[in-house]
Amino acid sequence: MSEFVDLETQDGVRMTWNTFPGTKQEALSCVIPVAAMYTPLKPIPDTPVLPYSPLRCRICRSILNPFSVVDYVAKIWVCPFCFQRNHFPQHYMSISEENLPAELFPQYTTIEYASSPDTGPKMPSVFLFVVDTCLIEEEIMFLKSALSQAIELLPENSLVGLITFGTYVQVHELGFGHMPKSYVFKGSKEITKEQLLEQMCFFAGRPRPNVGVIAGPRDGLSPESIARFLLPASECEFVLNSVLEELPRDPWPVPADQRASRCTSTALSIAASLLGLCVPGSGARIMAFVGGPSTQGSGSIVSKNLSEPIRSHKDLDKGAAALYNKAVKFYEALSKQLVHQGHVLDLFACALDQVGVAELKVVVERTGGIVVLAESFGHSVFKDSLRRIFQSTDYDLGLAFNGVFEVNCSKDVKVQGIIGPCASLEKKGPLCAETVVGQGNTTAWKMCGLDKKTSLCLIFEIARKDGPESISQHTSNQFYFQFLTYYQHSDGQMRLRVTTLSRRWVTGSADVQDLLAGFDQEAAAAVMARLVSLKMEIEVFNNSPDETAYYRMILNRENVANAVVMIQPSLISYSFHSSPEPVLLDVTAIAADRILLLDSYFSVVVFHGASIAQWRNSGYQNQPEHETFAYLLKAPREEADAIMKERFPVPRLVVCDQHGSQARFLLVKLNPSVTYNSNNPPPPGGDILFTDDVSLEVFLDHLQRLAVQ
């Protein structure tokens, strides 16, 4: 296992099979598909950033890499993918075995190229806040304070814009110095980019170009007209703060039997169009803060009438959610628009109710946006997560923009698609498999937003037919992958990360052991989780559609380790008897003198056994003679903090005691091996679960029986 982790450390890649089944048939019989989990921006220590442009193969455009065969004398390199021989250009003439460019160093299978100043300007990143005002006073206060903190943390050079919405959408013209000013759009009406161009007076006093797409300064918009709405954080901080400070609740009255009139979809559409006009192709995020269900506009999820409940999975299943399909259709169109523009939608949904995450999922996921679901804008899950986005620390998200991901691989390996936060660019080629999974039928994907942890799941297909001869055609059993990630770094620079991998084929039963040795169980679990959630959109229970969508979006962007935690939470026991150790995720793990630390990804639970809690309540930890107890108490908390620091969205931390009400956060995750009606009594100090669910043991028995039959 650790070798897989090492490989991941080097290149950010984990594969279900690190040795490939040699033929299509064999691959099929392996059940678990050949797949790779790739984290394009995974921080890799010592990765060089080359200040020049990469060398590409004339034929397949793949990039010079350590696997290329180089003829130092002839100054020629052979592309490992298409075997094309390429001459080095003039500035590589000094190349020799002793004088290698960094991209040929064997350890730099992952390397980055940065654009030089003359190849591209630094683009400021753009943050467009889209803020719901249909909130109760308390929530508005929370939100305002969170936003003003965020504004302080905005990167110096970034541009900011503000849209608020409720019954109407207000686009604030922050660049108007005389008084607060905003454009107000009707929430119930869709508005196109063209109309927006017209209505926001982008061409005031000047003739508008009569041909071509109009977007951005290059296409005819004056920088001044853009600077009305998007301007450097440093310049508009005062205005922004004063607008936020006076930001009123949506002023339109809401009858007692109705929901507030909230036009989330219209606001997002306007935000998208505004960015599309002003900064097309440049990194920008729409950060939407939504405090309730959308009830107006094309993306509404429920009518205003409170007597109509918000759709459940059951409704979706039965096709009884009339608005759902319309909303999804609308958001699909919006996602296309955003992808086309290269912009991201981040969603911060903070409400006790559903707000429509299920409908919005398509946009967030395709654009690689961040999603945070919390109960309130006052909740730490929201507040801390928001802060994490802008805080620059070791744990920052390393937000990058406007990425394009491309795959290149050797013959006989094809790509079915990617499951993860990206969108197909529909660049078809011989590499595309006929079977499509997720975003497929392409060899290039748009990743409007990505960060250090964003992980893609690539599903491959082995195209080789049976027969040893096919193998023998090749000089070796080695074959290659090259992952290219173009992106706008958070500092505004355009970068290209290249990861080149080599794996080998094995065929025939003789090599089954090789095959097995290359099997990465954790990666397989993560891949299967994504595959299954993709295929089973509907069969869900116990959650609301919003929660389901949320969990899946997170699952689809996390790396293998975190995905595994999501699938099977980790449980660590702290006690006087031993050093911290993982224990079975079972009710029997509970003991009065233990502290349990549960990490279920979305929440982290510190659970004090009854005795521990008693001691703690008696204050023993404060007595010098019980220093060890104090240490015991502190250890799981420190571990929890460590987990929380790294994770995004920031998980909910629950500190609870055995038999306390909050203990449910732990109990719900435990295997019910001991329940109120089981025969075996719990150990002393242990606990029982009040559930009719079957235990893991029963489940496995059942599974075995099925497998054998």
Place this chain on the structure above:
Amino acid sequence: MESASPFASGPPRQRPSMVPNPTGVVQTPLVGRSMAPSSSVPLTSPFGSALPGFSRPAATPFASRPPPPGAIPQGPIAGNGPRIPGFTAPRTLPPPSVQPAPPSAASSSIRQPTPYASATQDSGLQSYPGSPPSGASVATLPMPFVGPPASQQFGRPPTSQPLFSGPPRSQPPFAGAQYLQRPMAGSTNSQLPLAGLPTSQSPFLGPPTSQPPFTGPPTSQPPRPNTPQPPFAGLPTAQQFGGPSTQTLTGPPISQFVGPPTSQPYAGRSSSPSQMATPSSQPFSMPPTVGTSFGSPVWPSQPGQMVPSLPGNVQAPPRMFGMPPGMPGQPIPPVLPAMGHSALAGPQVSTQSKIDPNQIPRPLPNSSITIFETRQGNQANVPPSATSIFVVKDNGNCSPRLMRCTLNQIPCTGDLLSTSSMPFALMVQPLALPHPSDDPIPVVDFGESGPVRCSRCKSYINAFMRFIDHGRTFVCNLCGFTNETPRDYLCNLGPDGRRRDADERLELCKGTVEFVATREYMVRDPMPAVFFFLIDVSLNAIQTGATAAACSAISQSLADLPDGPRTMVGIATFDCSIHFYNLRRASQQPLMLIVPDIHDVYTPLHTDVVVPLTECRQSVEQLLESIPSLFENNKVSDSAFGAAIKAGFLALKPTGGKLLVFQSVLPSVGIGSLSSREAEGRTNVSAGDKEAHKLLQPADKTLKTMAIEFAEYQVCVDIFITAQTFVDIASISVVPGTTGGQVYYYYPFSALSDPGKLYNDLRWNLSRPQGFEAVMRVRCSQGLQVQEYAGSFCKRIPTDIDLPAIDCEKTIMVTFKHDDKFQENSECAFQCALLYTTVYGERRIRVINLSLPCTSMLTNLFRTADLDTQFACILKQAASSIPMNSLSQVREQITNLCINILHAYRKFCATVSSSGQLILPEALKLLPLYTLALVKSIGLRNDGRFDDRSYWASHVMSLSISLAVPLVYPRMISIHDLTAKENDGSLSSSNIPLSSEHINDDGIYLLENGEDCLIYVGNMVNPDTLQKLFGVTSVDGLPTQLVLQQFDNDFSEKLSVVMNEIRQQRCSYLRLRLCKKGDPSGMHFMSYMVEDKTAGGLSYVEFLVHVHRQIQTKMA
């Protein structure tokens, strides 16, 4: 006509007598200007009528005399009576006595002084006023019109004539005659006192001749002293007498005209001093007596401009009126050089040439004040001219300011009406400003039960409802239904058949009352006073200074909005989008909210767009101050006018209110956008002339549809257009025209000279007496039905008109048609009920009653015809038809109407006259002049800009009678000799005919039509005068954009006084424009000289000839 019992008989014949002259070709008519009185010129009938006139008491208020006994209707007694029985029949008017005095002196100047002598004899004529006393004069002239027989009052005179005829001496030819007559009258009655009066007479000179006749007829005065007289004056008299006139005609006639007469007129009547006392100027001055609280408009001056301080004015007025300084004697300039002798030449025989243009009928100013009692002796009095100054005593009929009819006797049948060709309509100006001394309009509160109403036709209780059966039931005067008297409204009848409490219950003795409305009359609480200002901030508006002017005007006007917590204001600006402002925010700084969707408009906020003025005044002021700078770099040249008013409407929708829009360019984008079709029309020549009038129609129905919705929610739109180019007023004006608003037009807008008017217009708009969410209905007696309403309102159901707002200036014309006959001695009643909310949120029902006698005699119709009202009616009909018909058609229609009316008179009421005479009914003797002026007015000229014409049409539609006349026939006075006049600048003293012959190169003239004020400077003006008035030493140094400054010299001060007086009188600040000879502006000025011959139009004399010919053709 003859049928008219009273008069009839006599007269007819007489005329014949007059006729004699006819042959004489010439003829000039008697025209003189002044014959004031009686309208009836012509023959027989006329006279008949004329005499009666006396009876009408009303006329002179003060009357010194006692009038009337005779006054009473039939009473042939005519005050003067003595004379001929015939005359006696004075109908109504007893001449008041105001008597203007007979200026004999004056007369003397004129030719025939003698008359007086005779006059005495006649005595009958009290009216001095009508100088024209006896109708006789008239006809003389050959073709030309003769004068207007003094028909009206005199009416009967005819009879007298006979008498006269004999006696009449020829002497009195013109002018003199006039005076004479009065005198005579005076003698009798002693009325002379009035002295000043003469004026009126002067008008026509014609009369002289007639004079002799007069004597007899004297009564003529009837016309009541009030101003009006002048008009009628002269001629009539003469004719009546018949005999005399003849003479005139023949040989001498001509010369007669020449005479001096004219001058006098101006002099103005000094009229009774007493009146003077009264405050005079109506509008402004005084505190409105009336119950309704109307403030008087004040015209604050803009900085740098002349200061018409109102306050001062108020007081001042008295003088004005009063002062008719030495009028009498002064013959003033009129004499003139005989001008257009030749004028007539063309048509008629050479003789014509002899016509003295100075003696043809012209309006005479009259600054005296008369007192008008609306009824006397249970009979309606004929009201004074709408353009004169009078004080109303409400005796059962409403003040004529509020409602007056084109005919003061109602024809019994529709046939009679159509025979007369005269328009039959009511002009209703329900919130008209009272004269400060008018009887106030009482407010009557019936408590919870509300006002008593007829249970069938729902008309309101009024003085003409007849209580019977011991008061237990009452008969509705409108539908005839017998209602049961409500228990708590019971009262016994007195011996006279009236309720004993009739004099205490104001609704039973006053023509106009206001009832306090009960809940039943409200669909919701009375709305607050809400004012929403919409300001154009597009490139053009900013650059021309229009935005700044609007903001400053609004800001200054805030102080004039009604006080109190119920007054709300809102502000929005617009270019190609609409900008609202949230004015109620913690930070005090407004928040600008832009509505960019101009195809589907909405308001961005639920509240706080319209805020209580008291709470947010500071932020409103700050905002107004900052708007010009907020947009100073605005590059948007498009205007979303339609969307903006829609947005403003939405903001006002919950409450209703006034939307005041400041617009500078053609609405080019969004809902209701328009195209520059004027230019398109020009390039498309083929469509050009035939279809040109279509450019006066709205481009499409969008704005109309919107306007109807506005009206439904009680939103009134006023539009201030500060444009440099075509803005398609034809389309835009539909909105104010449908919502009870109006258009103000400043073209081309000048940031230098227009802000003053803009401010004053806005201020008056906001502060003038007005009401909101009004509904109005006019009911009339059975036998008539309302045919149509015309004006500025919205009509959704056939019977009522909706007025989101109604103010003191808006006038609604109501036309009627017969659906049955009236009995000869019955009265026909009209009742206008206006349900409205005052600016202070009180719901009121103003009920205005008018009951007029019915007649089956054409003579009576002509005698009591109300020229000003008829003309206003014709004007409005012309305005409404110019978008539908080609100009030539409209002009022809108007001319034909004039001809038909005169023809009817000629044919049925003056049959005795020679066909060679043009005979004008005294009451309508100015009809040809006004018709000619109308044909040449902006709206009907070929060369007018479409916007100017559309504006003219929209302006006219709700124009009051008193402003309608000057709009078409402006007032011109000379300024260069201001200091020479001793009357302290009273402007009424010296109107100059609108003829270029009266314009001298060394003179400075001021011409105003209630809207614009042109100051014409000749090229030989004394530099000293220029220096004093304008601060420059040469004509070349005069600025093109004039801002009058007051300099520290007598001359300049007098000009200020004059300007202020005019402004007060017109309730308008007037747009000043300087015109220089030899400049395009000079040409512009000359286009107002309606009596001149122009490329496309006849001169006045030619026109008279034309009319006469047409009549002759018809007669043949």
